[in-house]
Amino acid sequence: xxxxxxxxxxxxxxxxxxxxxxxxxxxxxxxxxxxxxxxxxxxxxxxxxxxxxxxxxxxxxxxxxxxxxxxxxxxxxxxxxxxxxxxxxxxxxxxxxxxxxxxxxxxxxxxxxxxxxxxxxxxxxxxxxxxxxxxxxxxxxxxxxxxxxxxxxxxxxxxxxxxxxxxxxxxxxxxxxxxxxxxxxxxxxxxxxxxxxxxxxxxxxxxxxxxxxxxxxxxxxxxxxxxxxxxxxxxxxxxxxxxxxxxxxxxxxxxxxxxxxxxxxxxxxxxxxxxxxxxxxxxxxxxxxxxxxxxxxxxxxxxxxxxxxxx
Amino acid sequence: xxxxxxxxxxxxxxxxxxxxxxxxxxxxxxxxxxxxxxxxxxxxxxxxxxxxxxxxxxxxxxxxxxxxxxxxxxxxxxxxxxxxxxxxxxxxxxxxxxxxxxxxxxxxxxxxxxxxxxxxxxxxxxxxxxxxxxxxxxxxxxxxxxxxxxxxxxxxxxxxxxxxxxxxxxxxxxxxxxxxxxxxxxxxxxxxxxxxxxxxxxxxxxxxxxxxxxxxxxxxxxxxxxxxxxxxxxxxxxxxxxxxxxxxxxxxxxxxxxxxxxxxxxxxxxxxx
Amino acid sequence: xxxxxxxxxxxxxxxxxxxxxxxxxxxxxxxxxxxxxxxxxxxxxxxxxxxxxxxxxxxxxxxxxxxxxxxxxxxxxxxxxxxxxxxxxxxxxxxxxxxxxxxxxxxxxxxxxxxxxxxxxxxxxxxxxxxxxxxxxxxxxxxxxxxxxxxxxxxxxxxxxxxxxxxxxxxxxxxxxxxxxxxxxxxxxxxxxxxxxxxxxxxxxxxxxxxxxxxxxxxxxxxxxxxxxxxxxxxxxxxxxxxxxxxxxxxxxxxxxxxxxxxxxxxxxxxxxxxxxxxxxxxxxxxxxxxxxxxxxxxxxxxxxxxxxxxxxxxxxxxxxxxxx
Ligand SMILES: Nc1ncnc2c1ncn2[C@@H]1O[C@H](COP(=O)(O)OP(=O)(O)OP(=O)(O)O)[C@@H](O)[C@H]1O
Ligand SMILES: [Mg+2]
Numbered sequence: 083x084x085x086x087x088x089x090x091x092x093x094x095x096x097x098x099x100x101x102x103x104x105x106x107x108x109x110x111x112x113x114x115x116x117x118x119x120x121x122x123x124x125x126x127x128x129x130x131x132x133x134x135x136x137x138x139x140x141x142x143x144x145x146x147x148x149x150x151x152x153x154x155x156x157x158x159x160x161x162x163x164x165x166x167x168x169x170x171x172x173x174x175x176x177x178x179x180x181x182x183x184x185x186x187x188x189x190x191x192x193x194x195x196x197x198x199x200x201x202x203x204x205x206x207x208x209x210x211x212x213x214x215x216x217x218x219x220x221x222x223x224x225x226x227x228x229x230x231x232x233x234x235x236x237x238x239x240x241x242x243x244x245x246x247x248x249x250x251x252x253x254x255x256x257x258x259x260x261x262x263x264x265x266x267x268x269x270x271x272x273x274x275x276x277x278x279x280x281x282x283x284x285x286x287x288x289x290x291x292x293x294x295x296x297x298x299x300x301x302x303x304x305x306x307x308x309x310x311x312x313x314x315x316x317x318x319x320x321x322x323x324x325x326x327x328x329x330x331x332x333x334x335x336x337x338x339x340x341x342x343x344x345x346x347x348x349x350x351x352x353x354x355x356x357x358x359x360x361x362x363x364x365x366x367x368x369x370x371x372x373x374x375x376x377x378x379x380x381x382x383x384x385x386x387x388x389x390x391x392x393x
Numbered sequence: 394x395x396x397x398x399x400x401x402x403x404x405x406x407x408x409x410x411x412x413x414x415x416x417x418x419x420x421x422x423x424x425x426x427x428x429x430x431x432x433x434x435x436x437x438x439x440x441x442x443x444x445x446x447x448x449x450x451x452x453x454x455x456x457x458x459x460x461x462x463x464x465x466x467x468x469x470x471x472x473x474x475x476x477x478x479x480x481x482x483x484x485x486x487x488x489x490x491x492x493x494x495x496x497x498x499x500x501x502x503x504x505x506x507x508x509x510x511x512x513x514x515x516x517x518x519x520x521x522x523x524x525x526x527x528x529x530x531x532x533x534x535x536x537x538x539x540x541x542x543x544x545x546x547x548x549x550x551x552x553x554x555x556x557x558x559x560x561x562x563x564x565x566x567x568x569x570x571x572x573x574x575x576x577x578x579x580x581x582x583x584x585x586x587x588x589x590x591x592x593x594x595x596x597x598x599x600x601x602x603x604x605x606x607x608x609x610x611x612x613x614x615x616x617x618x619x620x621x622x623x624x625x626x627x628x629x630x631x632x633x634x635x636x637x638x639x640x641x642x643x644x645x646x647x648x649x650x651x652x653x654x655x656x657x658x659x660x661x662x663x664x665x666x
Numbered sequence: 667x668x669x670x671x672x673x674x675x676x677x678x679x680x681x682x683x684x685x686x687x688x689x690x691x692x693x694x695x696x697x698x699x700x701x702x703x704x705x706x707x708x709x710x711x712x713x714x715x716x717x718x719x720x721x722x723x724x725x726x727x728x729x730x731x732x733x734x735x736x737x738x739x740x741x742x743x744x745x746x747x748x749x750x751x752x753x754x755x756x757x758x759x760x761x762x763x764x765x766x767x768x769x770x771x772x773x774x775x776x777x778x779x780x781x782x783x784x785x786x787x788x789x790x791x792x793x794x795x796x797x798x799x800x801x802x803x804x805x806x807x808x809x810x811x812x813x814x815x816x817x818x819x820x821x822x823x824x825x826x827x828x829x830x831x832x833x834x835x836x837x838x839x840x841x842x843x844x845x846x847x848x849x850x851x852x853x854x855x856x857x858x859x860x861x862x863x864x865x866x867x868x869x870x871x872x873x874x875x876x877x878x879x880x881x882x883x884x885x886x887x888x889x890x891x892x893x894x895x896x897x898x899x900x901x902x903x904x905x906x907x908x909x910x911x912x913x914x915x916x917x918x919x920x921x922x923x924x925x926x927x928x929x930x931x932x933x934x935x936x937x938x939x940x941x942x943x944x945x946x947x948x949x950x951x952x953x954x955x956x957x958x959x960x961x962x963x964x965x966x967x968x969x970x971x972x973x974x975x976x977x978x979x980x981x982x983x984x985x986x987x988x989x990x991x
Contacts, residue, residue: 100503108519222651226591226644228598231618231636238629249625288768295722295763296834297756298786299748310773329508333599337622347511348603351518363515367506386818387772 086382090375101367102157102360106150109356162364163357167350172361175346180365182252183342186335187327189258190266194323198270199316202277206312207304209282217274224271230333233264237337250339261338265331269323273316280315284308314385321377325370400652406645410638414461421455425612428452435628445630447620453631456612457638463613464642467527467597468590474532475593476586479539484570484578486540487547497544501537509534510596517605527606531593539585546578580657584650591646598639614639670697670737671841671874672721672759677734679716679725681949687730690949691717691898693976694734698891700841703868703875705885705906707921708895709946714878715764717895718846721876722761723751739841756787760835761844765851766827770819776830777803777815783837802833806863825856829863836867843868844876849884861888882921886910894918897947897957900976904983914985916962956988964989 144152156163162172205214237260241249248257284290285308293307294300332344339345343362350358381388413420422443430450438445444453486497504512513530520526547570550556556573564572600606601615602622609616614635621632675695680687691713698704708714719725721736723743736743738758743751763769770779780802781795790798796815803811806829819827828848835843845864849857865888868875879885885892886906893903894917902915913919944961947953956974959965969988976984 096499097503097506100499101506104503104507105515108515222647223640223644226640226647228595228602228615228618228636228639228643230599230602230622231632231639234618234622234625234632234636238625238632242626242629288763288765289771291724292763292769292831292834293771294724295755295761296783296786297752297754298782299752307771311771314773326508329511332510332514333602336603347514348605351514351605359515359518363507363511366508366511370508371506385773387820 087375087379090378094371094375097371098364098368099154102154102364103150105360105363106153107146109360110146110149157364162361165350165355165358167353167355167358172357175358176343176361176365179341179343179346179362182340183328183331183335183344185258186261186265186331186340186342187324189262190331191269191320191324191327193262193266194269194273195320198273199277199313201270202274202279202316203281203309203312205274206278206281206285214278218278221271221274224267224274227267228333229264229268229330230337232267233260233334233337236260236264250337252339252341257338261331261334261340264337265327265334268330269327272323273319276319277312277316280312281308283315284312287311310384314381317377317380317384321374325373328369329366397652399648400656403645403648403650403652406641407649410461410465410642410645413458414465417459417462421452421458423452423455425451425456425459426610428455438630444634445628447617447628447631448624451610453617453634456617457614457634460612460614460617460635460638461642463524463607463611464594464597464639467524467531468594468646470528471531471535471593472586472589474528475534475536475589476539476582478533479536480543480575480582482536483540483543483545484547484574487544488551488566488570488574494544497540501540504534504537507534509592510599513596513600514603514605517600522605522608524607527597527600530600531596535589535592535596539582539589542581542585543578546581547574550574550577580653584654584658587646587650587653591643591650594639594643594646669700671700671739672876673697673735673737674717674721675735677717677720677736678732679713679720680730680732682728682730687732688949688952689898690729691720694895694898694900696891696893696900696903698842698874698876701868701872701874702891703865703877703889705889705892706876706878706895707880707882707885707892709880711946711948712895713898714880714895715846718761718844718876718878721844722755722759724755724761753787756783756840757838758840759842759844760838760840762828762831762835762846762848764847766824766831766848767851769831770827772819775816775818776822776827777817780815780830780833780837783834787838798837799833802837803830805836805867806830806833808833823856824852825860828852828856828860832860832864832867836871836873839871840873842874842876844878846878847880850879857884883925894921897953898949899957899973899986900984901958901987902979902983902985904979904981904985908979908981908983912979912981914979914990915958915987916964916989917958956986 153163160173162176164170165172165175168175201217205211205217208214237249240247240260247259249260251257285304290303290307293303298306328343331340331342332348334340335342335344336348343366347359347362347366349355350362428451433446433450435448436446436450438453444457446452447456482497482501486494512534516530516533517526520529550573556569559569559573597606597613598615598618601613602619604616604619607613607616609620617635618632621628621635625632674697677691677694678689679691680689694713694717696704696706706714706717716725716729719729720731721738723736723746725731731744738754741750741754741758743754746754770776777796777799780799781790781792784790784795784798785792799815800811803814808814808826808829814822814826819830822830831848843864848864849860852860861884864875867873875889877885877889882892882894886909889906891903892906892909893900894909894915895901896917902909902913902918904912909918910922913922947957947960953960955968955970955972956962956965959969962969966988972988974986974988976986977990979985979990
């Protein structure tokens with residue numbers, strides 16, 4: 083087990099390095115980029131001498147490969163660089179935001195799973211019924227909604243009009259409700275569709291027919307034999323969605339002024355704080371990879387067919 | 394049965410959006426940018442201004458109609474780029490295999506780890522706002538799924554009799570890819586592309602909402618919503634209509650994609666929920 | 667005939683489709699006395715499996731029984747409520763399926779899947795049920811059953827899985843075992859072992875068998891009575907020895923002609939009909955008259971128009987052919 087986790091962690095390293103390289107190159111080589119923008123944007127043209135000194139101090143004059151090597155070495159010690167704006171370590175900035183981001187992602191994903199999976203299940207057991215039809219229309223609609231528009235509408239209804247909930251900011255659960263709803267609807271829709279498809283797949287499987295032939299009730303067939311096999315298929319979607327959620331949250335965080343990673347990313351972009359931008363992106367990617375690693379491990383634990391191959 | 398309904402409703406919604414984009418100058422009642430009249434700002438929807446006016450007195454109806462041009466242009470062009478990149482990489486990787494396949498697969502895996510909106514946002518941050526940047530940012534970041542499917546299809550088709558026969562008959566790789574492989578994987582790729590246009594429209598709206606996409610005063614649905622957010626108490630109708638336009642357009646594309654999938658690629662229903 | 671464990675009379679099964687129902691099985695009837703082995707033989711697609719599913723009460727949309735009576739141990743399954751039907755399945759009748767690779771739940775140990783029978787039908791606790799699963803596995807001649815119960819289906823060979831299926835089926839000592847081509851997917855050597863195992867166990871427990879196969883030779887070796895099915899109808903039925911020595915229906919003739927010569931081992935896969943040319947009509951063809959007429963050397967005018975009624979054979983049993991006698 084431990085070996086497996088270790089192996090998966092090691093397998094993440096090349097991916098992370100690849101992502102770091104792409105992000106690094108993106109912010110370094112493209113002409114007229116960000117780095118120079120840092121120096122001439124804002125208060126007029128900078129004194130060339132000051133600019134040169136600043137470039138040297140930041141190591142911007144070294145060849146790209148040297149700079150990337152330095153960056154990677156830095157990353158390996160867990161150092162995400164220093165914020166241009168505040169002079170603080172980016173790791174600390176990110177650390178301050180990650181809690182709020184996780185909270186939002188967990189709430190949204192919890193909401194999506196709690197409703198989406200049972201809904202898909204229910205629909206699959208009655209294919210073609212009114213509930214099924216409505217659920218699937220709802221699901222395709224949920225996938226088509228821009229999250230921030232949904233958030234805006236929720237904000238108008240519940241915060242401005244009814245005044246039941248705060249319209250933005252971070253605090254107790256009352257602040258969490260609207261952003262979580264806005265962020266959770268599209269994973270909910272996707273989970274409903276995936277669950278329905280998986281259950282329909284499994285319910286026609288031979289072993290389900292065997293289960294029925296053994297003389298068990300339909301409820302037992304569904305809960306013991308269909309559910310586990312179908313949920314196994316849904317697990318991938320749960321992982322991918324959850325992993326992607328913190329990234330997708332950017333717009334929702336911005337809309338509700340939620341102090342998460344996404345908001346840090348957007349703020350840093352506008353403040354041209356490259357290390358903070360790079361750092362937040364890397365952490366979002368890391369989160370995505372870790373969640374998917376956990377899903378892989380869950381598969382090994384749940385699905386005996388995979389356990390054999392892995393050991 | 395449901396597939397047919399999907400096709401018709403989806404096709405209808407998309408047709409409306411396309412018509413709005415094509416005939417915007419004739420459908421719009423005002424100029425979307427220049428007809429700003431502070432005397433007439435914050436008018437609720439009514440006879441003169443069907444969707445009301447915004448805080449600068451511009452007609453929201455006209456801006457929504459013109460917004461279709463931006464959304465559809467970004468959606469179509471960027472998805473075309475993604476389809477081309479994904480298909481070329483996927484087909485060559487699957488057909489040739491070997492080290493090229495390894496390189497493409499590794500690259501695809503790395504890109505898959507970066508949430509596409511975040512990647513597009515990073516590119517926008519570097520290139521700066523604007524239509525051109527949007528096309529690049531969205532056109533380069535969403536081809537991984539296409540590439541995977543194209544690769545899988547190429548792998549499967551490569552061993553088919555008729556492809557082998559073409560090879561024996563001395564057709565070059567390019568000819569085989571164009572004449573034997575592509576036509577036989579067009580179905581799934583069209584489905585992915587249709588759904589991808591909707592995704593690109595959502596991303597454009599998101600980036601413009603964040604202030605990184607289309608620059609005001611041009612009427613992007615996303616940037617209109619950004620305006621609406623700051624003035625939600627004053628002009629709630631400004632929040633309603635552009636969002637509805639995005640929703641209906643993307644819904645149309647998603648329904649169309651689902652319908653096309655049932656029509657062109659029925660066995661894949663569980664592959665892509 | 668009250669001692670029959672299974673009685674089928676006038677069974678019709680249809681498949682519902684866009685253009686209305688298509689008949690798949692028509693007027694099928696036979697009965698199996700307690701403890702007897704009964705063979706149902708026919709080519710692929712003739713309706714053997716759906717007949718078996720109907721016996722289990724397991725037909726699901728789009729399949730539907732439109733007519734006929736199926737009685738298990740004297741109990742009509744049409745009038746049984748859900749709870750009664752569940753008791754019948756497993757306790758009175760059990761089924762082994764064609765495809766051992768997919769018939770078991772991949773996420774549960776085979777021990778648990780056997781034990782489930784005791785929990786379901788005898789109210790056993792899981793702990794005790796799992797102990798008994800070891801014994802059940804031993805009884806189907808699996809070596810080291812106490813270790814095998816902890817295996818998952820994918821760890822077992824096809825033959826082993828079919829043994830597990832037999833253990834599940836016979837766990838609660840049913841009166842009838844429906845075996846739907848239990849050996850078709852297996853290697854020849856394993857086939858013989860499985861057939862022998864089933865015969866032995868059922869004989870020892872007095873369990874009747876409905877043995878379904880396309881292999882007339884196999885069924886003839888195992889069963890006392892045989893029904894031959896063609897395109898949804900039973901065309902001939904008789905005691906095994908009589909059927910082989912005095913086939914009345916041209917199709918049965920053909921099947922016997924296609925049997926491998928004595929001494930030669932049975933060929934794996936479909937029985938090739940050496941003396942019958944042509945293909946089985948699809949149910950959607952809705953062929954009028956005798957379904958066999960396009961392939962029959964003796965077909966005459968009314969074979970094209972009238973379905974032959976079933977007539978008694980001289981030696982006993984029935985036959986459905988205009989030209990018999
Ligand atoms: N669920 C279903 N939906 C539609 N048609 C079906 C269904 N199940 C079976 N059929 C049709 O019913 C007919 C009989 O099928 P059945 O499975 O009983 O054949 P079989 O005699 O068992 O053949 P095999 O030797 O291949 O198992 C076939 O024509 C088949 O196509
Ligand atoms: Mg069958």
